Amino acid sequence: MKKVAVDDLKPGMKLAKDIILDDGRFLLLKGFTLKKRFLEKIRLYNIPYVYVEDDSEETEYVSEEKIYSETFHTIKNIMQAVREGSDIDVDSVKKTICQIICRIINNDSVFMNLTGIRDIDNYTYLHSVDVCIYSIIAGKNMNLPMELLNNLALGAILHDIGKCKVPLEILNKPARLTDSEYEIVKKHSEYGYEILTKTSGLNEEIAKIALNHHEHWNGNGYPRGLKGEEIDLLSRIVAIADVYDALTANRVYRKRFMPHEAAEYIIANSGTQFDPQIVNVFIQSISVYPPDIIVMLNTGEIARVLETKGPPSIRPKVMVITRKEGPPVFEPYEVDLSKNPEYNIVDIIS
Ligand SMILES: [Fe+2]
Known part of the structure; x- marks a missing residue:
């Protein structure tokens, strides 16, 4: 452990002692990895120095913003490649997913200030990243073993890959879809399953997420109308993350839901559309309003x-x-x- 003056602190250093304010409140706890916004907080309270772990600055710190942005570009490149008939770059997606899982294992809400960015042109890609983040948080809190968590994350980020086979004029239509257009969009589940089963390096469990993420707990979903535990566990998690994220985006035909309204929608549809046990974990794990916003x-x-x-x-x-x-x-x-x-x-x- 070493004592470092506030001006010499860098993001990535790990606190070796709690930072306690004069009135006895805790500002930051031992074990926290310093981030830019924590450094601003420390300066705000005029703290002269803090204790950090000796070796913490040696490990290169990659900010959450950078990981989020890399993940976004990875899925964007993959979806564009698939649309042009190329293969999925499995190695790049596995690498980026690994970084997200590691960060969330340390801290559930580490990416929560970054999710919910709404850029109409990049909606599908940003949505895929956010669904992946929410699914990992839920999976971690369900104590899924690492192997399952990995499959969950890969399936979540690739869940809508089948949309690459849906004509762009339908996908990007700036109005509500007609019934026949909606039937075409619904095919993305099966298209996605087909694409992922043909991709080497991805397993059946991952591919099933693309196939089953629109199935409903009560059997009213698509494509096969599976019910309850007939739907695989990982797809039941992604189904919740998918709807939660989609509701918080503006659509041409409706205003976006506030995060608490989207959470209330999920709760209201627990036991009908969604697996009630997973809804409980999801709602208790996702920080819909992260601190400081x-x-x-x-x-x-x-x-x-x-x-x-x-x-x-x-x-x-x-x-x-x-x-x-x-x-x-x-x-x-x-x-x-x-x-x-x-x-x-x-x-x-x-
Ligand atoms: Fe979908």
Whole structure:
């Protein structure tokens, strides 16, 4: 362990001692790997120095932003290649997936500030990355062994690969699909299974995720109308992650759901569309409002989401810091959304 002045700290160093504020509150805990936003926090509280582990700066630190961006480019390249008739670059996807799993194993919410980016042109690729992240978080909290977690992650990122066989004019149609167009889009499950079973380096368990991620727990899904545990476990996880992420995106025909509304939709469809046991784990593991993001409340107040102990809540505690209109807030104050049903998050500002 060594003592390092705050100005000499670098992202990637690992804290060897807790950082405790003068009033006794914990700022950061021993074992945390320093990130840019943690360094800003340390500076904000005028902490002169901290203790870090001796060897921590030797390991090259790759930021979550970089991993997220690499993963996005990997799936984009793969989907474009498949559309042109080329093979899937299995090695590159396995490499990038491995980095995501390792980070999530250390910290569930490490990518949660990055998910939910909505860029219309890149929607399918960003959606694939986010579904992969949410699936790994759920799988980790279900204590899946590493081999299954790996299959889950690969199947999740490739779940919509069959869309490469759907004509682009249908896929990118800037309006609601007609019934016959929707029937064509639905074929992506079987197309995906076909593509993945033909790809060497991927197994049946991974391919099944492409085939079964639109099956419903009650048998009302497609393509085969499988029911309950007839649907493989990994597909039941991806089904939840897929819908959760899709609902939080704007569509031409509807406004996006706020994360807590998407979570409430998943809960409302537990036992019908989704496996109820997995819904419980999913909702308790996904930090729908990660700490420090800035949100707008239905009251016009603007607030920062606070870190909470225990499982993340879909209605977190927030600190009101300003107002859109009306008098300024001189003394920030806390609101616990879980105890104040009249308050709602209506937008995410940053
Ligand atoms: Fe799909």
